[in-house]
Amino acid sequence: MTTIVVAMGEKNEIGFENQLLWHLPKDLKHFKEITSGHPVIMGRKTYESIGKPLPNRTNIVISRKNDWFEEGILIVGSIKEAIKFAKKIDEEIFIIGGGKIYEQTMDLVDKLEITLVKADLEADTFFPKIDSKIWKKTDEICHEQDEKNQYDFCFQTYEKIKSE
Numbered sequence: 001m002t003t004i005v006v007a008m009g010e011k012n013e014i015g016f017e018n019q020l021l022w023h024l025p026k027d028l029k030h031f032k033e034i035t036s037g038h039p040v041i042m043g044r045k046t047y048e049s050i051g052k053p054l055p056n057r058t059n060i061v062i063s064r065k066n067d068w069f070e071e072g073i074l075i076v077g078s079i080k081e082a083i084k085f086a087k088k089i090d091e092e093i094f095i096i097g098g099g100k101i102y103e104q105t106m107d108l109v110d111k112l113e114i115t116l117v118k119a120d121l122e123a124d125t126f127f128p129k130i131d132s133k134i135w136k137k138t139d140e141i142c143h144e145q146d147e148k149n150q151y152d153f154c155f156q157t158y159e160k161i162k163s164e
């Protein structure tokens with residue numbers, strides 16, 4: 001199973017100036033729970049935004065630059081290569097962004113784990129439109145904002161509609 005994990009606002013916004021748009025510890029915990037122990041695939045800019053390898057996960061970073069190296073990550077030159085390596089490690093693999101990588105993998109994945117944040121924020125990076133002819137929402141759990149989580153948000157699962 002190949003799954004995209006993303007947190008997005010009401011206009012599909014996901015980032016601004018290579019940063020996330022909110023601070024939601026409950027979402028970070030959820031992200032850790034679903035991805036820990038499995039390979040995670042990300043674009044070079046998302047890796048730079050995180051700043052270090054995510055622990056307890058094989059970090060696969062996609063880049064066209066072939067002149068860099070960093071301890072603790074596997075750098076590959078294409079999405080195809082990233083998925084090939086990840087599948088060698090585990091059946092459950094996760095694609096964790098950012099915008100450029102989501103755009104190119106929407107058609108390749110089986111599942112979307114979305115955190116829909118009830119906010120409308122300035123952004124320069126967006127998640128692709130979710131086509132309701134292709135994707136069906138199969139689960140949703142909502143949480144209200146509190147002193148530590150600044151917005152209301154819902155964890156949503158989408159699965160690809162199987163053609164008969």
Ligand SMILES: NC(=O)c1ccc[n+]([C@@H]2O[C@H](COP(=O)([O-])OP(=O)(O)OC[C@H]3O[C@@H](n4cnc5c(N)ncnc54)[C@H](OP(=O)(O)O)[C@@H]3O)[C@@H](O)[C@H]2O)c1
Binds near residue numbers: 077
């Ligand atoms: N809200 C969320 O859930 C979430 C999750 C992740 C990221 N984000 C946000 O998204 C933003 C980053 O997204 P982004 O779209 O700017 O960048 P990105 O998708 O993280 O990375 C783009 C880079 O990936 C490499 N790349 C992309 N397609 C490739 C391909 N087909 N073959 C080889 N390399 C490829 C290139 O690296 P090189 O330039 O090195 O060649 C490209 O510059 C940040 O604001 C981040 O905070 C949000």
